[in-house]
Amino acid sequence: MSAERTLVVLKPDALQRGIAFEILSRFEKRGLRFVAVRLLKVDRTMAEKHYAVHKGKFFYNDLVGVITASPVVAAVLEGPNAIAVVRAMVGSTRPHEASEGSIRGDYALVGLRNLVHASDAPETAASEIRLWFPDGIVEYTRDIDRWMSEDKAPS
Numbered sequence: 001m002s003a004e005r006t007l008v009v010l011k012p013d014a015l016q017r018g019i020a021f022e023i024l025s026r027f028e029k030r031g032l033r034f035v036a037v038r039l040l041k042v043d044r045t046m047a048e049k050h051y052a053v054h055k056g057k058f059f060y061n062d063l064v065g066v067i068t069a070s071p072v073v074a075a076v077l078e079g080p081n082a083i084a085v086v087r088a089m090v091g092s093t094r095p096h097e098a099s100e101g102s103i104r105g106d107y108a109l110v111g112l113r114n115l116v117h118a119s120d121a122p123e124t125a126a127s128e129i130r131l132w133f134p135d136g137i138v139e140y141t142r143d144i145d146r147w148m149s150e151d152k153a154p155s
């Protein structure tokens with residue numbers, strides 16, 4: 001499988017609790033590489049675009065309120081199966097249903113404080129990456145990548 005890209009957003013609760021980069025380091029240790037990273041305060045317009053799919057749901061206003069409350073760290077991760085791998089590492093949306101060992105299973109208790117957003121499909125990942133990183137990402141490879149991908153046989 002060739003490299004895939006996915007967006008993760010470390011939400012305000014992750015930064016306020018001081019575990020944002022601890023969470024990001026899990027993705028890096030798993031083998032994914034960062035191709036974009038940004039710390040920002042999300043405004044209401046941006047939040048409404050990001051959560052457009054949830055407009056009208058009972059938790060929508062809270063979602064927008066939480067993500068605009070304090071800065072976030074957004075990142076694009078790249079690697080084989082990145083979308084599925086990151087979603088599995090993050091765990092169920094409702095943390096009380098998340099497996100132990102997943103990020104939410106280890107660190108979170110409730111849905112509106114679930115620490116991290118991760119793209120759920122290739123189309124969503126592409127549009128979310130465009131929204132959060134309008135200036136693009138940084139393309140590069142690492143020597144070690146061939147030891148974690150089936151694309152190129154190590155020699």
Ligand code: CMP
Nearest residue numbers: 054059063093111112113114116117118
């Ligand atoms: P996230 O991955 O950011 O995408 C949408 C968010 O909506 C999700 O994380 C949760 O924070 C929130 N969410 C989804 N379903 C519920 C729910 N049933 N109750 C509360 N919050 C929810």
